Amino acid sequence: MTAPRALRATKQRAAVSDLLDRLADFRSAQEIHEELRRQGEGIGLTTVYRTLQTLADGGEVDVLRSAGGEAVYRRCESSAHHHHVVCRRCGAAEEIDAPMVESWAQEVAEKHGFSEISHTVEIFGVCRACT
């Protein structure tokens, strides 16, 4: 195994990863950048975007779109396919899995003649803390 992974261990990548570990909320790239700067990390916005992109591609973080259309990121516990209940006030999220919804989606799509199926299922609400 000649590690095909060409990722280099940099301070910036670690900083983003560490911050994600400490957050339980979906956050935008800009918010993450701002927070890291506040903590005194020297990191550029470009790098934050790039790092989040990389993490997302590797399935290490979940990405979804906020109501405003901007991408928000969060470290997920499980690397398996799952969905979220997200607080629309603070972004806090809990993971859920829904086997029955998975099969339902597959079935419905096939019935309509669609193939190569994917789906988005997210539940939004206001969490206990924000009520």
Next chain:
Amino acid sequence: MTAPRALRATKQRAAVSDLLDRLADFRSAQEIHEELRRQGEGIGLTTVYRTLQTLADGGEVDVLRSAGGEAVYRRCESSAHHHHVVCRRCGAAEEIDAPMVESWAQEVAEKHGFSEISHTVEIFGVCRACT
């Protein structure tokens, strides 16, 4: 009832609405603008955006976000709450309703202490015509 509706009947609004009636696909504001210009309608991009926004607010059209994050619009048959199976190639969509998913979402959210619940459920695939 002193009609609170302050909407004026203009040629532009009618043009957008008519075009939406003839389309079965989710289309972006830009695409709709382009199509109207092609048909010789004198309409500005600004107005297209504004009109779609208004229609969406009034629940007359469905809005969702394409993979790239841009907003796409479509006239919906049913004004009731429903979801879609959308072709990621051409935007063609069919409406589906999923009572069991509705109640499932409600139940899951409550179990996690969330209130004022809403949800997004969209199924993406490739339609028969695009295969």
Next chain:
DNA sequence: TGCGCCCATGATAGTGGTTTTCATCTAGGG
């Protein structure tokens, strides 16, 4: 430990979708 290759970084400029601004136009009630 030191060298050097090459990936990573980040300031800056660019891109593309959407909104705001504001001067002008017009639907439609009086």
Next chain:
DNA sequence: CCCTAGATGAAAACCACTATCATGGGCGCA
């Protein structure tokens, strides 16, 4: 027919995100 509040649209602002490219710093190797 006139007047006015709402509608229009060209241009500019906005904002999230991406591309560019010169510089910096891991890390493999000697």
